[in-house]
Amino acid sequence: MYSVxxxxxxxxxxxxxxxxxxxxxxxxxxxxxxxxxxxAIEKHHHLNPDLTILDIRMPGLTGLExxxxxxxxxxxxxxxILSGHADFDYAKKAISxxxxxxxxxxxxxxxxxxxxxxxxxxLDKEQSVKQRNTxxxxxxxxxxxxxxxHGGQVWTAEDVKKYDLYWPxxxxxxxxxxxxxxxxxxxxxxxxxxxLLASSKRGIVFTAxxxxxxxxxxxxxxxxxxxxxxxxxxxxxxxxxxxxxxAAGTGVLHMEEMKTSYNEALHLLEExxxxxxxxxxxxxxxxxxxMPIEERGEELQGLDEDKITDTLYxxxxxxxxxxxSRVLDHFQQWVLTEDYTEHEIKNMITKIAAVALNKxxxxxxxxxxxxxxxxxxxxxLYQQPTFIALLDTLQLQFSELIQKLGVNSKDTxxxxxxxxxxxxxxxxxxxEVLAEVFNYNSSYLGKLFKNYTGESFNVFxxxxxxxxxxxxxxxxxxxxxxxxxxxxxxxDYFHTKFKKYMGISPSAYRDQYKQRQN
Numbered sequence: 164m165y166s167v168x169x170x171x172x173x174x175x176x177x178x179x180x181x182x183x184x185x186x187x188x189x190x191x192x193x194x195x196x197x198x199x200x201x202x203a204i205e206k207h208h209h210l211n212p213d214l215t216i217l218d219i220r221m222p223g224l225t226g227l228e229x230x231x232x233x234x235x236x237x238x239x240x241x242x243x244i245l246s247g248h249a250d251f252d253y254a255k256k257a258i259s260x261x262x263x264x265x266x267x268x269x270x271x272x273x274x275x276x277x278x279x280x281x282x283x284x285x286l287d288k289e290q291s292v293k294q295r296n297t298x299x300x301x302x303x304x305x306x307x308x309x310x311x312x313h314g315g316q317v318w319t320a321e322d323v324k325k326y327d328l329y330w331p332x333x334x335x336x337x338x339x340x341x342x343x344x345x346x347x348x349x350x351x352x353x354x355x356x357x358x359l360l361a362s363s364k365r366g367i368v369f370t371a372x373x374x375x376x377x378x379x380x381x382x383x384x385x386x387x388x389x390x391x392x393x394x395x396x397x398x399x400x401x402x403x404x405x406x407x408x409x410a411a412g413t414g415v416l417h418m419e420e421m422k423t424s425y426n427e428a429l430h431l432l433e434e435x436x437x438x439x440x441x442x443x444x445x446x447x448x449x450x451x452x453x454m455p456i457e458e459r460g461e462e463l464q465g466l467d468e469d470k471i472t473d474t475l476y477x478x479x480x481x482x483x484x485x486x487x488s489r490v491l492d493h494f495q496q497w498v499l500t501e502d503y504t505e506h507e508i509k510n511m512i513t514k515i516a517a518v519a520l521n522k523x524x525x526x527x528x529x530x531x532x533x534x535x536x537x538x539x540x541x542x543x544l545y546q547q548p549t550f551i552a553l554l555d556t557l558q559l560q561f562s563e564l565i566q567k568l569g570v571n572s573k574d575t576x577x578x579x580x581x582x583x584x585x586x587x588x589x590x591x592x593x594x595e596v597l598a599e600v601f602n603y604n605s606s607y608l609g610k611l612f613k614n615y616t617g618e619s620f621n622v623f624x625x626x627x628x629x630x631x632x633x634x635x636x637x638x639x640x641x642x643x644x645x646x647x648x649x650x651x652x653x654x655d656y657f658h659t660k661f662k663k664y665m666g667i668s669p670s671a672y673r674d675q676y677k678q679r680q681n
Contacts, residue, residue, distance in 0.1 A: 164192045165214055165286050166191070166210065166212040167192065167212060167215075168203070168214070168215045169193060169195075169197070169217075170197040170198075170199075170202075170216065171196075172221045176268075179270075181193050181196070184276065189283065191213075191279065191283070199224070200224025201223060203215070204224075204233065207233055207238065211240070214243060214263070214282060215241070215242050216245065217229060217242065219244050219245065219246040220246065226246075241282050245266055245268055245270060246267060263281075304327070304328055304367050308328075311421055312376075312421065312422055328367075328418065330380045332380070332382055332416055333414065333415050333421050334378070334379045334381075334383065334413070334414040334415070335425040335428050336378075336383070336411040336428060337377075337410050337425075337432050338376075338377065339375075339408045340403055340405045341405050341435075341548040352403065353368055353370065356375055356396070359395065360379075365380060376425070382413070382414025383443055386442070389411070393443050408435045408438060409432075409442075410443065410445070411424075411445050412446070413427060413445065413446060427445075431444050435548065436505035436548070438549055439551060468511060471490060471497070471515055472519055475491075475516070477583070477600045478490055478561070479565065480586070480587075482565050483600070483601075484565055487558060491558055494554070509547075512553060512554075513544050516541055516561075517538065517541055520534045520538050521534070529568075533564060533568060537563075540556075543560075544557060576608075576611070577615040580597060580601065580612065584623070584624060588631045589631075589649050589650045591650055592650065594620045625660060628649040628650060632646075633672065635648060635649070636676065637673070
């Protein structure tokens, strides 16, 4: 649609022109009206209409004086003159100003439509030429930019000026729309960004591998400028329904330094997995997750992949969302003290989650069904764009799993502990570990446990393990196999414990049981 401004000092004529023509059908839309020449000039400056229809005789500035004034300013729009006087001199002067048409009042609807069609054809032609020239300009300017960034080509000042790239400063901004996008989608994203920058003449859009590049005339320096550019970009690309990540290099004064700005932006965007702030990120900023080693808390000491796996399983087994949150928080802090890549982190957390689910599935048929349902979500972890999104996804999925497992509110902490010990006698259980799992002070938990069971934690654990050992020996397992399965790394220590508990050695117990069965 081409925009139209109607100018006439008579209100009835202004309103009449708006209603007698089906503007949309003719390819136009009336964006405003003006009642005199001064107002027409002001609104033309602000609206920049494609077509201005104006009366030739008005108080103050005449229609011809308005056109003459705008033409001297370099305005290129079309004009259609209306006059109640069939004066050829007016017509000749109007033609000299490049007026698109001249109609007598009262306006005949058919004649008006014919004039609008004729002017539209001219506007279409101008638009086509302008678009072709613009496309050619963009193509050559992109070529210049890409040859500097990737080919190391040096361009002379004359060449740079020829393509309208002789600017006082330059800054490279790179944009990633996180999506399994096709080439077509990348083309659409590039077009949207081109329209955004072209509207304010802020810079040039170019292709930068899997990213979209923007070369800005005026660098984004302040936080407000960067946040504003980020918000504008996200709004422009909203229809793609994908996360948007933006990084910028520092501003430079010379075009040959543009590659430095580009490399800085590229390095930042390659660290996108650790981004936390929704803005345009720049070097020397705390743009992502970090945790200096000297700030590691005591709870991270001795932490490793196996311990995280066990604790994650404990959280699921005892249906504790609080423990789930704590173990994922510890995992995040622990990972940040190491030099892991995005791929390594995703592999690790997926493996940890898979092992925890597998252990949960062995508890009983109910947990097996629920754990199996949630195993399918593991592939979603690889699709998360940032570390925070990865952990949030896992926490959401496992919280839903805990909800499905249900929590028996009548169980005391001690009953949960006893049940947990009986199900997992082979784990390397310690009171300190369970105190962490249940979020209790270990000394206080030990007293609670003894008051409830009449036995210390270690004595109770040994009894549970001995009973488990008896059943495994009855199945015919070898002594070292039983020792390993119930959590004793030292076979001799297990032998001593078992003999003290049963009065005979493990091998003797197994042999006696076998004889009784025969």
